Structures are given as structure tokens and as C-alpha cells.
Amino acid sequence: MSDMRELYQEMILDHHKHPRNFGRLTGANRHAEGFNPLCGDRVTVYALVDGDSIRDLSFEGSGCAICMASASVMTDELAGKSVDDAEQLFVKFHDLVTGESAKEPDLDVLGKLAVFMGVREFPVRVKCATLPWHALRAALKDGEKAPVSTE
Amino acid sequence: MERETGTMTRIAKPTIDVAAVRRDFPILAREVHGKPLVYLDNAATSQKPRAVIDAVSGYYESANANVHRGVHTLSVLATEMYEGAREKTRALVNAAETAEIVFTRGTTEAINLVASSFGQARVRPGDEVVISAMEHHSNIVPWQLLCQRAGAKLRVVPMEKSGDLRLDEYRKLLNERTRIVAVAHVCNSLGTVNPIAEMIAIAHERDIPVLVDGAQAVPHFRADVRALGADFYAFSGHKMFGPTGAGVLYARRALLETLPPYQGGGDMIASVTFEKTTYNVLPHRFEAGTPDIAAAIGLGAAIDYMDALGSDAIEAYEGELVAYAVDALSSIPGVTLVGTPKHRVGVVSFTIEGVHPHDAGMILDHEGIAIRAGHHCTQPVMDFYGVPATNRASFAFYNTRDEVDRLVGAIAKVREVFKS
Numbered sequence: 026m027s028d029m030r031e032l033y034q035e036m037i038l039d040h041h042k043h044p045r046n047f048g049r050l051t052g053a054n055r056h057a058e059g060f061n062p063l064c065g066d067r068v069t070v071y072a073l074v075d076g077d078s079i080r081d082l083s084f085e086g087s088g089c090a091i092c093m094a095s096a097s098v099m100t101d102e103l104a105g106k107s108v109d110d111a112e113q114l115f116v117k118f119h120d121l122v123t124g125e126s127a128k129e130p131d132l133d134v135l136g137k138l139a140v141f142m143g144v145r146e147f148p149v150r151v152k153c154a155t156l157p158w159h160a161l162r163a164a165l166k167d168g169e170k171a172p173v174s175t176e
Numbered sequence: 177m178e179r180e181t182g183t184m185t186r187i188a189k190p191t192i193d194v195a196a197v198r199r200d201f202p203i204l205a206r207e208v209h210g211k212p213l214v215y216l217d218n219a220a221t222s223q224k225p226r227a228v229i230d231a232v233s234g235y236y237e238s239a240n241a242n243v244h245r246g247v248h249t250l251s252v253l254a255t256e257m258y259e260g261a262r263e264k265t266r267a268l269v270n271a272a273e274t275a276e277i278v279f280t281r282g283t284t285e286a287i288n289l290v291a292s293s294f295g296q297a298r299v300r301p302g303d304e305v306v307i308s309a310m311e312h313h314s315n316i317v318p319w320q321l322l323c324q325r326a327g328a329k330l331r332v333v334p335m336e337k338s339g340d341l342r343l344d345e346y347r348k349l350l351n352e353r354t355r356i357v358a359v360a361h362v363c364n365s366l367g368t369v370n371p372i373a374e375m376i377a378i379a380h381e382r383d384i385p386v387l388v389d390g391a392q393a394v395p396h397f398r399a400d401v402r403a404l405g406a407d408f409y410a411f412s413g414h415k416m417f418g419p420t421g422a423g424v425l426y427a428r429r430a431l432l433e434t435l436p437p438y439q440g441g442g443d444m445i446a447s448v449t450f451e452k453t454t455y456n457v458l459p460h461r462f463e464a465g466t467p468d469i470a471a472a473i474g475l476g477a478a479i480d481y482m483d484a485l486g487s488d489a490i491e492a493y494e495g496e497l498v499a500y501a502v503d504a505l506s507s508i509p510g511v512t513l514v515g516t517p518k519h520r521v522g523v524v525s526f527t528i529e530g531v532h533p534h535d536a537g538m539i540l541d542h543e544g545i546a547i548r549a550g551h552h553c554t555q556p557v558m559d560f561y562g563v564p565a566t567n568r569a570s571f572a573f574y575n576t577r578d579e580v581d582r583l584v585g586a587i588a589k590v591r592e593v594f595k596s
């Protein structure tokens with residue numbers, strides 16, 4: 026069971042049970058939906074973007090603990106950052122959960138997002154963790170297009 | 177039921193020697209994440225006994241050739257084996273003749289065949305097709321496609337919260353525009369056994385033909401197509417201990433004869449010129465191209481295997497096992513069964529409070545337990561219950577009470593991780 030605890034860290038369980046920034050964001054000017062047809066996870070990310078700055082973020086949807094916690098932590102961490110910062114964090118987060126990059130994860134830069142490191146041991150769950158990020162990137166790119174799918 | 181009858185001794189209940197049966201299935205001896213495998217995803221696909229594996233490899237090792245093609249020894253042998261499997265399949269469902277048994281890739285292809293050929297022949301703008309609220313996507317989408325093509329309307333028989341179909345509503349839905357009814361014998365996400373014979377009788381009062389999706393029925397009990405009165409009956413070999421790649425469409429001859437071909441190609445023709453093609457006799461007219469010969473032969477071996485166990489024994493054994501599982505799961509705090517149908521086989525769907533099935537499924541996997549977490553290709557059923565997904569444990573005659581106990585114990589671990 027210890028590897029399960031590695032994955033389901035306290036912080037992840039907490040964000041799953043008490044998601045932050047949950048609900049439609051009033052005044053949002055961007056949003057996009059992410060859908061994982063494999064397991065039915067569904068997340069809509071709302072963003073209030075002002076020039077290059079992400080003023081505020083929220084999300085709605087239903088899914089597994091990894092997906093919901095990822096959306097919750099992501100919206101917490103990225104609000105107030107620039108669109109470029111968000112993109113860079115996405116790359117670092119992606120490396121973190123896939124373990125694809127040879128480099129050690131940049132834990133200082135990742136901050137709270139580092140809690141998802143356990144996901145790399147479970148390749149089938151990578152999509153759960155990255156789904157909210159794909160939705161966010163779609164929202165930042167062009168806002169109102171068709172849902173993004175992880176498949 | 178056991179009982180004393182006069183001077184006769186107790187009639188032994190047919191039963192299964194589950195330890196011996198398990199030895200017939202090589203994969204059941206393996207471990208997953210260091211724990212003995214508990215395979216409870218039989219509704220997705222069943223495991224295969226040695227006899228089936230050997231039938232497939234034996235065919236390739238000693239008889240492989242194309243069927244219905246040659247005069248050489250191997251081709252004759254392969255054809256005999258392939259047609260032998262058709263005869264076994266006929267006997268399994270008690271069809272009147274082998275001409276009524278069409279081999280397909282699976283249930284999905286069988287339903288598509290009917291939706292396409294029957295649709296082309298019989299369904300016109302304004303007509304209606306009736307399905308039910310608990311169909312697998314493969315018994316929804318082909319009819320939707322047909323309705324779009326033909327300008328027809330899809331009507332859906334609703335169900336009760338219990339997961340039982342509403343026969344009163346079903347009666348009301350049928351009318352002079354109804355061209356066909358397509359309904360599951362057993363629902364793959366709830367385990368409901370529908371009153372198919374009665375539903376067919378109701379449709380036949382209006383001369384409406386009925387297609388039965390028997391994918392989840394045939395692995396668990398005998399389906400007698402003539403006793404049921406089914407016009408079409410579809411199922412998959414891989415869910416009944418056979419290989420992937422061979423499924424079955426039973427179709428009543430009188431109906432099948434009136435249908436245009438599904439796919440064109442070799443084997444389905446009698447003669448071809450560029451001006452005109454005459455089609456082969458039934459069932460070959462509906463089997464274009466080289467079929468999955470080995471899989472059909474494997475299916476034949478699976479039928480033999482089930483016959484040897486005996487359908488009474490399988491039903492009795494599974495009935496007790498599933499009742500035990502229903503009791504055990506429903507007495508876990510925080511676990512809610514999804515669907516409580518009057519008559520159930522094979523399947524128990526449930527949710528765990530505060531835990532998404534995807535998370536539960538993975539933690540269970542780490543305990544060596546394979547269940548299905550998801551919508552089970554029945555999204556409308558999930559919507560009906562207002563859940564995105566369920567956990568589904570589905571059983572076969574090789575599963576045991578011990579395995580149910582392991583599932584129950586592992587659910588406790590899931591709740592421990594989630595502190596739910």
C-alpha cells in the first residue's frame with residue numbers, strides 16, 4: 026500500500042475533498058473543456074486573462090482524485106502568473122508526472138505542484154493529472170473551441 | 177431446488193468443482209503486483225480455458241488453410257472444423273439449422289449487420305426503431321446511424337430506478353411505425369436479466385421483429401432462440417470463454433432470406449461477372465471475405481467446455497456466488513449498489529462514497545483485483561443514475577467466494593487510503 030500513499034499524498038486527498046476555485050468564474054473571458062473518454066473525467070477551466078496576465082482561474086467538472094486535485098492545485102498556483110509562466114510550468118509539470126525528462130524535477134519552481142510526482146510511477150494516470158492543464162492551455166490559446174480530448 | 181421425493185434419494189444439485197475448473201484456465205494462476213490475480217472483469221472479456229487455447233494453436237499447427245476454397249486436404253479439414261464450430265453454435269442456441277448462424281467479429285458487428293441490411297430493406301422515413309435505456313453503445317449507435325440515414329426515429333424504453341425495464345411503457349411505444357425492437361437480454365452495467373420472451377411476444381403481436389443482444393447472457397445461461405422466439409440473437413465468443421474475433425448472429429431463416437448482403441467480397445458470392453453477381457446461399461451470403469477461422473474453431477471448443485460443465489451447474493453456482501457478492505458488497509458502509517434488478521446475472525455495479533471509480537480501480541489493481549471502472553459503454557445508464565462511472569465486478573463460473581472476500585477486503589483498503 027505504500028506506493029498508493031506515495032500517489033495519494035495528503036495534499037492531493039485534501040484538494041480532492043475540498044477543491045479550491047471550484048465553480049464558474051464570474052467575469053471569465055476564456056474557458057475550455059477537457060475530456061478523457063477512457064474514464065469519463067471532465068474538466069472545464071475558466072480564466073480571466075488581462076493582456077499577458079492570468080488574473081484568476083477556476084474549474085468545474087467531475088473526475089478522479091488525481092484529476093480534481095490537479096485542477097484545484099493548478100488553479101491555485103497559476104492565478105496571478107503570466108501566460109508565459111503558465112506555459113513553462115506546464116512543461117515542467119508534464120516532465121514531473123511523466124518522468125520523461127532526464128533532468129531532476131525543478132521542485133523549487135514547481136512549488137505545490139511537486140506533490141504530483143508520484144504519478145510518474147503510474148503511467149495510466151498521467152492523463153488524469155494533465156487533463157486540467159490541457160484544458161487550461163486550450164482556454165489560453167483560443168478560448169471557445171471544441172473540447173480538448175486526451176485521446 | 178433439492179428435495180426428497182418418496183423413495184428416491186436426494187437429487188444432487190448440479191455443481192461445479194471450482195478448484196478443478198480453475199486449473200483449466202492457465203491465466204488464473206498468475207499474480208498481479210505480487211498478489212494472486214482475482215479476475216472480476218468477465219463482462220469485458222472472459223478468460224480462456226486450456227481447451228480453447230489448444231484448439232486455436234492446434235488448428236494453426238495441423239490444419240491451417242483457407243475455408244470453402246480448395247480441394248486440398250488442409251482446406252477440406254479447415255472447412256470441416258469451421259463448419260463444425262457453426263454446428264456447435266447452432267446447437268448452443270437451439271437454432272433450427274446452421275444456415276441461420278452467421279459468424280461475425282462479435283456482437284457489435286452482428287448488430288451492425290442487422291441495422292445495415294434490415295435497415296436498408298425495411299426502414300423508411302418516419303419509421304421507428306425501439307431500443308432500451310440500458311443498451312450497450314453497440315446496440316445504440318448502429319440504430320442511431322440507421323435512423324439518420326433513413327430519416328427514422330429512435331424510441332427508448334425507459335427503466336425503473338431498480339434497473340428493470342418498464343414493460344408498460346414498452347407496450348405503449350410500439351405502434352404501426354415500429355420496424356424493429358433491439359434490446360439486451362442482460363444489461364452489461366447492471367446485470368439485469370430482461371423478460372425477453374415476454375418482450376418478444378408483445379412485439380410479435382404486432383409482427384415486429386426483435387433483435388436480442390445476448391452478449392452478457394450466453395456466458396451465464398442457456399439462451400434458446402426458438403423458445404424465446406428471437407428473430408435475431410447476437411453474441412460474442414470472447415465473452416463466453418472463446419477467443420476474440422468470432423461472434424455470432426443468429427437470424428431466423430425467413431427473415432435472413434429477405435435481407436440484402438451486408439459486405440461484398442469473396443465467399444459471399446455464387447458467381448460474379450462485371451454485369452451481375454449472384455449471391456451465395458445462407459449463411460455464407462453474410463460472411464464476406466476470409467473469416468477468423470481459428471477464433472470460430474476456438475469458440476466451438478468453448479461451447480464444448482461449457483457443455484461439459486453443464487448449464488444447470490453454471491447457473492446454480494453463479495447464482496449463489498453473485499448473491500453472496502451482492503450481500504457482501506451491500507453491507508460495506510459507504511458502498512452503494514447501482515441497480516437492484518429483480519433478476520440479475522453476472523454483474524454487480526457499485527460506487528464507493530467519496531472515491532471515484534478510477535481511483536478505486538487502481539488501488540484494487542494493486543491488490544491483484546481486476547474490476548472495471550468506467551461507464552461500461554453504457555453512458556445513458558450512468559446519466560440515468562447521475563454518476564459519471566461505476567465500479568463493476570463481473571463474474572464467471574471460475575470465480576469464488578474467497579475472491580469476493582478479497583474484493584471486500586481491498587475495498588476497505590481503498591477507504592483507508594481515502595479516509596472516506
Ligand SMILES: Cc1ncc(COP(=O)(O)O)c(C=O)c1O
Pocket residue numbers: 219220281282283284285312314315360362363364389391392412423553
Ligand atoms: C451487452 C453488450 N452488447 C454488446 C457488446 C459489444 O461486444 P463486442 O465488443 O464483443 O462486439 C458488449 C460488450 O461489452 C456488451 O456487454
